[in-house]
Amino acid sequence: MPEQQAAEHQSNPAEEVGAFLRERREQIAQRWADAALLRTVFTVSRDEAVEAARTVVEALAAVAASGRVADSEADGFAVVREQLARTAQSRARAGAGIAQISAEMDALRPPVTDLLLDELSDAPAEHLRECTTALTVLMGTLRLVMLETTMNAGQDLINRQRLELLEIATPVIKLWEGIVAVPLIGTLDSARSQVVMEILLDAVVEQHARFAILDITGVPTVDSLVAQHLMKTVAAARLMGAECIVSGIRPAIAQTIVHLGIDLSSVLTRASLADALAYALQEQGDHIVPNPASAVEPR
Amino acid sequence: MTHSTGSVSACLPIHSDLDLVRVRQHVRQMTAHLGFGLVEQTKLVTAASELARNALVHGGGGQMECAPVTTGGIRGLRLVFSDQGPGIADLEQALSDGYTSGEGLGMGLGGARRLVHEFSIDSRRGVGTTVAVTSWISGPPRPREAH
Numbered sequence A: 001m002p003e004q005q006a007a008e009h010q011s012n013p014a015e016e017v018g019a020f021l022r023e024r025r026e027q028i029a030q031r032w033a034d035a036a037l038l039r040t041v042f043t044v045s046r047d048e049a050v051e052a053a054r055t056v057v058e059a060l061a062a063v064a065a066s067g068r069v070a071d072s073e074a075d076g077f078a079v080v081r082e083q084l085a086r087t088a089q090s091r092a093r094a095g096a097g098i099a100q101i102s103a104e105m106d107a108l109r110p111p112v113t114d115l116l117l118d119e120l121s122d123a124p125a126e127h128l129r130e131c132t133t134a135l136t137v138l139m140g141t142l143r144l145v146m147l148e149t150t151m152n153a154g155q156d157l158i159n160r161q162r163l164e165l166l167e168i169a170t171p172v173i174k175l176w177e178g179i180v181a182v183p184l185i186g187t188l189d190s191a192r193s194q195v196v197m198e199i200l201l202d203a204v205v206e207q208h209a210r211f212a213i214l215d216i217t218g219v220p221t222v223d224s225l226v227a228q229h230l231m232k233t234v235a236a237a238r239l240m241g242a243e244c245i246v247s248g249i250r251p252a253i254a255q256t257i258v259h260l261g262i263d264l265s266s267v268l269t270r271a272s273l274a275d276a277l278a279y280a281l282q283e284q285g286d287h288i289v290p291n292p293a294s295a296v297e298p299r
Numbered sequence B: 001m002t003h004s005t006g007s008v009s010a011c012l013p014i015h016s017d018l019d020l021v022r023v024r025q026h027v028r029q030m031t032a033h034l035g036f037g038l039v040e041q042t043k044l045v046t047a048a049s050e051l052a053r054n055a056l057v058h059g060g061g062g063q064m065e066c067a068p069v070t071t072g073g074i075r076g077l078r079l080v081f082s083d084q085g086p087g088i089a090d091l092e093q094a095l096s097d098g099y100t101s102g103e104g105l106g107m108g109l110g111g112a113r114r115l116v117h118e119f120s121i122d123s124r125r126g127v128g129t130t131v132a133v134t135s136w137i138s139g140p141p142r143p144r145e146a147h
């Protein structure tokens, strides 16, 4: 390619793509507003879709101008991350999976490529190829940024649900005057056991409980950390004036605790929640009289 | 000779509390699948929980390799926990009950050793720690008696 001809065009294809995007921002935004991705998100107002598209085109132009078309961490993308995240969330809520969102992102590329080809119709073939490659890479990076935000949104949702679960899964049941029970279900990690301890101590205070039963039937694994949490909870309850009983230690878990070498002798344990309740009632001096009709043999 | 049956071996990352849950679930599923009894399942899962947590807390994260093994027709499960953490300066001390450099009970390492049939540990200061454990479906295989 003769040198003078090359000099007519900007030397850096990425920069040229940046300039092109800025110039054609309006046209691109109009076309994107009708693409599936934005149409399905901005169902009410097309103007909003155009506006959203404009900011994305601007961000792309900034990234291209900086020459970092392949860098998903480029500053230009920072501006649109939040907007992309909202778009992705909205698509995900509508039931679109990652693959579909990815395909919809991909569909944004052809309209821009067409415009670029138009614009460069009399540029040398080599230059045209470099520019379209830069644009393709840039759009690929945008798609990556979008997918990243989609997955982060998914992770946020999971984390939030996990936090919610921490609280929902720890109900306090008042079994009797002065006796509360907390049936534990699931993993008792450090965060969870902190919540359990707080909820239990609150209940002890509020209900003036003398006995608190921690039922671990639903806890799959009792290792040294879980055992330590249980002991701490028991000790804290004791300081509040309540006796804590741990119930629901299954035989396999009991054997495992023994092999592990953990000494739970400082903890009052009972095989089942019913046994724990019976113990607490007896200690309180409440007597449950069996129904005479069922206790007495019919004559 | 003990050899890996290969087909369903797996490698799980240990970088978060959530990974610990996955490790336990994986070991539970594998032991159940291989036909371990409930007590042996619970023991191995608990040992895995201790060793994975040590890799996470003391080793700064690592991984668990899990592979079914057989020897003399007896099936078992072998778990290898490795990290690139600070290593353990005094193994005997670390294995003794009640020793902790943090705020734990100090029962994890020694307890894990008691919960499994085979236990080996290799730790180098500044390089990392690798703990390998194996449990067999019905007790450790006995060496064939010489006639």
Ligand SMILES: Nc1ncnc2c1ncn2[C@@H]1O[C@H](COP(=O)(O)OP(=O)(O)OP(=O)(O)O)[C@@H](O)[C@H]1O
Binding pocket: A224, A225, B050, B054, B055, B058, B059, B083, B085, B086, B087, B088, B094, B095, B099, B100, B101, B102, B103, B104, B105, B106, B107, B108, B109, B110, B129
């Ligand atoms: N993977 C490891 N890397 C470095 N140090 C370790 C590792 N595993 C164990 N240790 C050291 O050995 C000590 C004893 O471990 P052990 O698991 O018995 O107790 P712990 O983790 O402190 O408490 P817990 O009873 O809650 O497990 C630890 O405190 C730590 O100093």
Ligand SMILES: [Mg+2]
Binding pocket: B050, B053, B054, B104, B107, B108, B109
């Ligand atoms: Mg430990």
